[in-house]
Amino acid sequence: MKKLLLATALVALSGGIAAAQTVRLGTEGAYPPFNFIDDAGNVAGFERELGDELCKRAGLTCEWVTNDWDSIIPNLQSGNYDVIIAGMSITDEREKVVDFSENYVPPADSAYVGLSADADVKTGVVSAQVGTIQAGYVAESGATLLEFPTPDETVAAVRNGEAVAVFADKDFLAPYVAESNGELSFVGPDIPLGGGVGLAFRESDDELREKFNAAIKAMKAEGVLNPLIEKHFGAAAKKF
Template identity: 65%
Template sequence: MNKLLIGAAALSIAATSALAGSHSVVRMGTEGAYPPWNFINDSGEVDGFERELGDELCARAELTCEWVTNDWDSIIPNLTGGNYDTIIAGMSITDERDEVIDFTQAYTPPDPSTYAALSADIDLSSAVIAAQTGTIQAGYVAESGATLVEFATPDETVAAVVNGEADAVLADSSFIDGAIAANSDLMVVGDPVALGGGVGMGVRESDGELKAKFDAAIQSMKDDGSLNALIAKWEVSSQW
């Protein structure tokens, strides 16, 4: 999920230096609210593309992992603050984020963002556009000349269009596809927008050893084709 969030992350970096190095248990931080990337299933467990991917990466890296959910708007500060050890939450790799945290290599290519609305007769250049707070989509809308309205969760952005608070919503194409499938009144409008540099795992800048382990695991999945198979299964982006 292609998202832009720095927030107050830098304030916690110094306090986490003691957390670097070896990890007996790696805590995998995700949002749990962005299907098909990550969501909470009927059993109350983290599910989706990134749950399956993360479990496989941990197995290949010979790491014991557990899953932690966190609201999107504080997901980077709580990584640097030590509440978990990675972010695996549809987070696009951007220069701004890379100033605060490190990223593994991308595990999906850049996923186009798509607009959805209730009518095809929308002038996106002057419309009211909903986007999730702290995302690269929100940043794009803010610079486009349209009126941006931000919401804390992805579902709220869709609801804003359905209830008339916004003319359209901009989000990752894979999320928009699911929203349209769940609400037949919604439709794709306008052209896709290419944003971000692919999705990767976020780690603390002090955790170079952990980053290297996940980099190697991601590369091994690319090399044997299993990553493309997983991308195709969950339909989250184009393949490598």
């Protein structure tokens, strides 16, 4: 009987250990090519491929969770998932409430896109996604900031005349410009913002953060991260 109880306890313990290794990855699912929902209803894009590879290298079983951008940090802190992998730029302001991994996308450029290349982005109405570093930049630029919950809405605001331009990651905007048949144009020079894109963790999850950091470093050292960036963002994308 004692052996049976011991065996049962060991099975329960091992089950608990296995459960503890299941990590929930929170993403937006609305920010291609970083992340989006495919026709089958699954998370797809650069971060899906990257996240699955990082979990494999870290020896973790990962589950994907989608969450609206404007509440993505509060829901990390409340325990709805364990990691944010959602095209989130590393900033000093965000570092006050979350801990970041090292970046898995180098510091990239933001850009304005309007219906004409001479749109007044200095004093006009400029759209940006709420809670982004681009929204913060516009708010301090002298332009009138018009915020939307989703990135698609920021582009739609330009097309329907609510804003003279949208300000966002250039990697996000480039496909819209390329596929617009000349309707949309980049406005002015590119603007570098942020410290690159990283995973965000609760400040108490140092051990988990280090597991992912080790996997990111290994991918960089082995030369497999840059080809993944190029696959999703194109040959001109900034790399490590």
